[in-house]
Amino acid sequence: MILMNDFKAEPEALRREELAALDRVLRSGWYILGEEGRTFEKEWARRCGVRRAVGTGNGMDAIEIGLRALRIGPGDEVVTTPMTAFATVLAVLRAGATPVLADVDPSTALLDPESVRRCLSPKTKAVLVVHLYGQVRRPDVWGTFCRENKIEFLEDAAQSHLAEWDGRRAGSFGAWGAFSFYPTKNLGTAGDGGALTTDREEVSALAERLRNYGQSERYHHPELGLNSRLDEIHAALLGVRLAWVERFTARRREIARAYFTGLRNPGVSLLSPPAQEKSHVHHLFVALCGERDRLAAFLKDRGVQTLVHYPVPVHRQEPCRTLRVDPKGLRNAEAHAERCLSLPCHPQMTDDQVGQVIEAVNAFR
Secondary structure, three states, X not given: OEOOOOHHHOXXXXXXXXXXXXXXXXXXXXXXXXXXXXXXXXXXXHHHOOOXXXXXXXXXXXXXXXXXXXXXXXXXXXXXXXXXXXXXXXXXXXXXXXXXXXXXXXXXXXXXXXXXXHHOOOOEEEEEEEOHHHEOOOHHHXXXXXXXXXXXXXXXXXXXXXXXXXXXXXXXXXXXXXXXXXXXXXXXXOOOOEEEEEOOHHHHHHHHHHOEXXXXXXXXXXXXOOEOOOOHHHHHHHHHHHOOHHHHHHHHHHHHHHHHHHOOOOOEEEOXXXXXXXXXOOOOEEEEEOOHHHHHHHHHHOOEOOEOOOXXXXXXXXXXXXOOEOOOOOHHHHHHHHHEEXXXXXXXOOHHXXXXXXXXXXXXX
């Protein structure tokens, strides 16, 4: 079976480096908020092109902490997309703010600015753009849009590690960027982890307090925070994997180029190719098919695993059915959710496996 992710096939050299990092942490006797975390935060900030990174327990907490650090909460609205992992919207709700859902561009599955415009209200405090599947597209448009409307531009960059637009990287365009280091992400650890990136010193300072019970100094809590700290083991593993992420991303791009060139089934369409060479890191490679479930079963029979990201848009999740949405509806998001299918695109795939996926998709009728 060609898997969506194959951690067991990762290079032995990487595994040895990870084991050495684990040994280093265990022998240090310091496991929370130590040197490993500080070192990774500095390096991640540098790689993203921002002044500060604040490690968190996971990507969802990074969004919640980021919102609270901007004092966005009860009575405020945040416009975002229904085509995302549920954690995006759940983080807004956990911060006490109200999500408002705009439609997507069918060619990319990313937020449509005109739909967002229709969702604005006097209560709108921010637009939370999701760099879905690993693609960054026209962040300059969002920056201008948010400045003109006097609201914050925020980035859910959980799937877009080191994606670039005009030489700048995901997580550096808005007031902050929120990253997940869940194992399947382009930069992932052996468990949960996250980070908030920002150029705003006041945001990073407050985020550091909020992730640690709202503590400013030991036993002093001027804020009501939460427990969401990137521990030393995961920070050390991320530091190791950060040295490999560029070559792994290059391999993802090679696979994506092969798919764009080789997939020629008239019943299967693709999202728009990257707008710039480095603007897509291909966390996921998504095909579209009107008979998505039958295609998935067909590929499984031929030894190709697939997944759907995401089959149920947020506004159709039970706790979110009453959320305000674009007055013209969310037809593009709904259509995408019914047709999208993620194909394997991980860096351990061989050329033969890539060819097998292409052959299997093209054989579907």
